[in-house]
Amino acid sequence: MSNRRLKGSRRTTPPPTPRRPRADKAARLDLGVLDGHLGYFIRRLQVWVFQDFIRTLATIDIRPAQYSVLVVIAANPGASQSQIAATLGIERARLARLLNKLEKRDLVERLESPSDARSHALRLTRDGNRTLKRARTLAAKHETRLAEILGPERHKLLIDSLRDSSC
Amino acid sequence: MSNRRLKGSRRTTPPPTPRRPRADKAARLDLGVLDGHLGYFIRRLQVWVFQDFIRTLATIDIRPAQYSVLVVIAANPGASQSQIAATLGIERARLARLLNKLEKRDLVERLESPSDARSHALRLTRDGNRTLKRARTLAAKHETRLAEILGPERHKLLIDSLRDSSC
Numbered sequence: 487m488s489n490r491r492l493k494g495s496r497r498t499t500p501p502p503t504p505r506r507p508r509a510d511k512a513a514r515l516d517l518g519v520l521d522g523h524l525g526y527f528i529r530r531l532q533v534w535v536f537q538d539f540i541r542t543l544a545t546i547d548i549r550p551a552q553y554s555v556l557v558v559i560a561a562n563p564g565a566s567q568s569q570i571a572a573t574l575g576i577e578r579a580r581l582a583r584l585l586n587k588l589e590k591r592d593l594v595e596r597l598e599s600p601s602d603a604r605s606h607a608l609r610l611t612r613d614g615n616r617t618l619k620r621a622r623t624l625a626a627k628h629e630t631r632l633a634e635i636l637g638p639e640r641h642k643l644l645i646d647s648l649r650d651s652s653c
Numbered sequence: 654m655s656n657r658r659l660k661g662s663r664r665t666t667p668p669p670t671p672r673r674p675r676a677d678k679a680a681r682l683d684l685g686v687l688d689g690h691l692g693y694f695i696r697r698l699q700v701w702v703f704q705d706f707i708r709t710l711a712t713i714d715i716r717p718a719q720y721s722v723l724v725v726i727a728a729n730p731g732a733s734q735s736q737i738a739a740t741l742g743i744e745r746a747r748l749a750r751l752l753n754k755l756e757k758r759d760l761v762e763r764l765e766s767p768s769d770a771r772s773h774a775l776r777l778t779r780d781g782n783r784t785l786k787r788a789r790t791l792a793a794k795h796e797t798r799l800a801e802i803l804g805p806e807r808h809k810l811l812i813d814s815l816r817d818s819s820c
Binding site for chain 2: 514515516517518519520521522523524525526527528529530531532533534535536539550554557558560561562565569570572573575622625628629632636640641643644645647648649650651
């Protein structure tokens, strides 16, 4: 069932770039009940989108989670670690490890919070701002490629639909 | 910008179940350019869907990738490891580790392939079939909950849209 559908969509929308990772047609088996599971399809797309992102930003060695943290710190200078963790849905321990690495690379600095001695206010360093500027340009290229491959309507529909679900 | 949108969508579509993981409104910061990145939203939803799946199938200790493999083997008895890997987009080394665990739990067996001495034909054991039957029932409950939380139209739209992108 699923195979037929996949083949159907393949005929009408051929891969527009050679970078699109597709399994050999002949190797595709029946997906069985996976064909009705959102989690299966969302994971496939997520892995593929992240691979493209990582490849696109490889020259500046910025991975998706690092990019998210840099973007949100830049958009909210002085925000606390717990605010960043809550906004991005990252566990606090994982965010702490991530920030340690960014701090070692001199991209982020932790300042004493004027309002709460127990928490730190986060800010990008000058190098952090410079790296983020390059990262934004590369991430925009990645996003343009996604829109080309998925088709601009489907790309927009997916972003709008996922943003509204805001899990 | 993003905060306003998130708040807007939150007002019109309140969380219908208490299990829906939402950060404290007050803690949400501006997402900056993340608000235009498909990868960000798809990752958030994927993590949340997987957490719900793992929780729902915890009693039988079947995780998403294990479920996918069991489903596809059952739908294609005798398929080879490389066919399963290609269909699910799993690296062969990872699939081999996954199959070792399922074999140790006596859920999957590798038989000599009648057509190719170098490859194995995969099949579920009797226990494998029994476990998959329970897994399917639990996974269907998980899917029903997703449809309730996302709304049935958005749930269907996301599955159809992601299936057609078939990355």
